[in-house]
Amino acid sequence: MTMPEAPEPERTPSASELFGQALGGAARRAGMDPAKDAHTGHVVWAAMGGWRGVLESVLPGLAFVLLFTFTQNLVLSLVVSVGLAAVFTVVRLLQRSPVSAALGGLVAAAVAAGLALWTGRGQDNFVPGLITNAAYGTAFLLSALIGWSLIGLAVGFLMNEGVAWRADARKRRVFFWLAIAWAALFYLRLAVQLPFYFSGDVTTLGTLKLIMGLPLFAPLVAVTWLAVRAVYPKAETPATS
Template sequence: MSEGADPREPKASELIGEALGTAARRAGLDPSSSATTGHVVWKAMGGWRGVVESVLPSLIFVVAYTVSRDLVVSLIASVGIAAVFTVVRFAQKSPPAAALGGLIAAAIAAVLSLLTGNPSDNFVPGLLTNAAYGTAMLVSALIGWPLIGLAAGYLMGEGVAWRRDRRKRRAFFWLTIAWAALFAVRLGVQLPIYLSSLDPANRESAVALLGTLKIAMGLPLFAPLVAVTWLTARALYVRRAATPDADAADAPR
């Protein structure tokens, strides 16, 4: 261990902060940026391309299944459009991560639905993702290492020094709790509908409702919370830049 290192500081914090911070920077969420809030949020959603890539596979699946009642045809249509998005990104030499991730998720969902014969299983990966993200956010906040703080600390080059500032600790705690609540709300609303689809009599209505809710509770909830997170983080660090001694004044004694 290097001289002056805090033995109580978990070594994983730097790795997690770096990973989260790098992802946030790639998404345009850098508190030091002078971009407008609208620009930041739009970039985080991936612009028009990101919106279309996020919404269209689920929309096509729901429409195709509602019209045809054919699970295989609906899955082929959904996975096919995700594959097209990925191929286009590779052809244009643009970052393929988002489209490739969507393709992998669509393929996994398709395999699961084919194995069970339940079209609502197409939404299971999304339910699991919300459960995992929500749990990670909640646990990180409760143990005093909120993931939003780790990402912001890496982006601003201060590591975990923000933990010595009560103002930042509170802000990052509540921001992380807000993200946990977003994932929990999605799961709380959609899971009962999925469970109802286990009864074959409810499957057709459940597919349409789950597809609608996935879209309605996706970007429309994601965008405002991105804006709040970015504005809060930027305000914290703007204040620090304007008053260098603010952190020391707020530090626990």
């Protein structure tokens, strides 16, 4: 009589796999899943959140810049900016649509407004954004330099291959340069915007933040999507007779 084999213990996911799952899940929610056959324009538009996402990203900042430029009233400018972010969040709640992006924008706007009110300086409304760019840029750069590209980790999860892409020289090279490109975007924002922060030029700083936001984000999403699809070509469909 043979004894039944004991079931193999479940393998605990590694830190890189867990991180990849988190990144891949975020990319999938943003509509960037290379396993799906989607048009590049559709992917970029989905990543921006459609018209609602564009408005949620642009209007609060635009309102702050315009009001502060023409009134120099910091409190009014901040109240209207945060108020718009709050309206977007409430609308999403009422419509029972995903609130993560709007809620994140509201929290960021509230934190930035609180800092600006505390210091009394309009340029401090942009400090959280500058810190975010520095953090993201550093994360992408370091991930590329140590051979664990954040792009690769996310794509590896989405394509159900984990970290196997690291054994493929072509994929590793593509993911390296994509991570470098994203790091360059975040550092470029810092390099251009920091001088105006230190000079206290709120109008120019706010304008540059808007110009260097979605208008630069969208093309890089498209490049990333096309590069990833190039190293994961669509499987050929067998011919039918």
